[in-house]
Amino acid sequence: MRVYYEDTDAGGVVYYANYLKYAERARTEMLREQGIESSRLMAEHDIAFAVRRTEADFLKSARLDDALEVHTRLLKVGGATLTAEQIVKRGGEDLVVFQMKLACVGTSGGPERIPKTVSAILKTLCNTNYSTED
Numbered sequence: 001m002r003v004y005y006e007d008t009d010a011g012g013v014v015y016y017a018n019y020l021k022y023a024e025r026a027r028t029e030m031l032r033e034q035g036i037e038s039s040r041l042m043a044e045h046d047i048a049f050a051v052r053r054t055e056a057d058f059l060k061s062a063r064l065d066d067a068l069e070v071h072t073r074l075l076k077v078g079g080a081t082l083t084a085e086q087i088v089k090r091g092g093e094d095l096v097v098f099q100m101k102l103a104c105v106g107t108s109g110g111p112e113r114i115p116k117t118v119s120a121i122l123k124t125l126c127n128t129n130y131s132t133e134d
Contacts, residue, residue: 001025001132003066014062019096020054023086026070027100030130034121047112049082052103060095062088068095072130077122080104080111 007018027049028038041047062068069089076083081103088096106112114122 001068001070003062003064003068005064008064012064014066016056016058019056019058019062019088019098022068022070022088023072023098023100024051026072026086026130026132027084027102029132030072030125033130034125036118036121041118042107045112045115045118046107047104047115048107049102050105051100052081053101055099057097058095059097060090060093062090062095066090070132072132073127074122074125075127077114077119077126080113082114082122 001022003014007014009015031037031049038048041049067090071087071089073085074082075085081101084098084100084102086098086100087094088098104112104114
């Protein structure tokens, strides 16, 4: 994905919260490629995945016009949670490393178990590196 002016602060450096957007887009695309679209989860199962916890290690800054890629790796699939590592890179260099825990929530906002069909697909992705770039 490309860093646009809207992603940066006055100094042309990516504003830290925007790395979370990049990570979200990468996770969404990884799931979409497996047939797990967000809209379909809502329509068929009345669930969504919400970030429950995130830890970020900001190593280096991205700047205006940089081309970035996000590497996503599912580490664990639980009954109602996913654990993932996501790394934002520029030219193979790590910029930000995220440790994420996502919770499966119902449309009412409460926790829900991950449907077995979805869980089975997610488990096949564990420890496989998925990379996205625009």
